[in-house]
Structure formats: structure tokens, C-alpha cells
Amino acid sequence: QVQLVESGGGLVQPGGSLRLSCAASGSIESIDAMGWYRQAPGKQRELVAYITTGGTTNYADSVKGRFTISRDHAKNTVYLQMNSLKPEDTAVYYCNIGEYYSDNYYALEEYPYWGQGTQVTVSS
Numbered sequence: 001q002v003q004l005v006e007s008g009g010g011l012v013q014p015g016g017s018l019r020l021s022c023a024a025s026g027s028i029e030s031i032d033a034m035g036w037y038r039q040a041p042g043k044q045r046e047l048v049a050y051i052t053t054g055g056t057t058n059y060a061d062s063v064k065g066r067f068t069i070s071r072d073h074a075k076n077t078v079y080l081q082m083n084s085l086k087p088e089d090t091a092v093y094y095c096n097i098g099e100y101y102s103d104n105y106y107a108l109e110e111y112p113y114w115g116q117g118t119q120v121t122v123s124s
Contacts, residue, residue, distance in 0.1 A: 002026040002112050004095050009118030012085055016122070020080040022095030022115055033100040034078045035107065036069065038091035038120075046091075049080060050098065050105040058105065063089075085122045092117045 008020040024031065035050035049059045049069040057069050068081040078095060095115040098107045107113070 002028055002031075002097060004097070004113070004115040006093070006095055006115040006118045009093060009120045011121045011123065013124050014086060014122055016085050017081070017083045018085065018120060019082070020093055020095075020118060020120075022078045022080075024076045024078070024097070026112075028076055031097055033098050033105055034071070035096050035098050035105050036078075036080045036093055037096055037107070038089075038093045040088075040091040043091075047105065047107075048093070050100070051078060052100045052105075056100070082120070085120075087122045090120060090122050092119050094118075 003026045005023045008018060010018060012018050033050055033052040036048045037045050038048050039045045046060060048063055049067055051057045051069045051071055059067060066084045071078045094117045096107045097113040098105050
């Protein structure tokens with residue numbers, strides 16, 4: 001069974017940076033793609049970015065040019081570098097294992113395929 005462990009959230013001032021990490025372990029051989037989602041209070045879950053095994057990346061319009069998703073195969077870890085953070089980036093961020101086909105990312109919704117979530121708060 002796969003396990004995802006996130007780290008790196010916290011409180012940062014507007015304009016600051018944070019890097020989130022998501023370490024995968026267990027049955028990870030068949031991972032097709034991984035993504036980062038976020039959910040703010042009272043709002044719907046939003047796909048922030050994803051990366052495929054082939055290296056294809058994609059970002060939500062709201063974070064393009066500010067966030068970068070990357071991965072370290074040796075460490076089985078996916079990162080989300082977040083720069084120029086804004087108050088509207090405040091949310092709980094979750095990493096996810098998904099599938100990539102027809103040029104789209106599809107989250108696997110079952111329990112093992114989500115991290116525990118990490119809070120990001122952007123405030124002065």
C-alpha cells in the first residue's frame with residue numbers, strides 16, 4: 001500500500017516562499033502522475049499543479065509563474081516550490097497520486113492516494 005507524507009507548510013508573509021515536500025513509499029512502482037491540491041475554508045478543492053512520470057507539468061492559472069512542481073526519483077519525493085506567495089494562497093495543501101491521460105490529470109480518490117495535508121498561511 002502506498003503512503004504519502006507531506007511536510008513544509010507554515011506561516012509566511014506575502015511575497016515570501018515555501019517549499020512543500022511529499023515523500024511516497026510503499027507500492028509506488030505504478031505511479032503515473034502526482035499532483036498538489038489545495039482547499040481553503042468554504043472553497044472547493046483546487047488542483048494546483050501536477051507532474052507526470054514523463055516530466056509533463058501543468059499549473060492552475062492562479063499560480064503560473066509563481067509555483068514550480070518537481071520530483072526527485074531517487075528520493076521518491078515530489079516538491080512544490082511556492083514563490084511570491086499571496087494571502088489567497090492560504091489553504092491546506094494535499095499531495096495526491098493520480099492518472100494522466102487525454103492530456104488531463106485525474107486524482108485517485110481513495111484514501112491511500114492522499115497525503116495528510118499541510119497548512120499554508122500567507123499573512124502579514
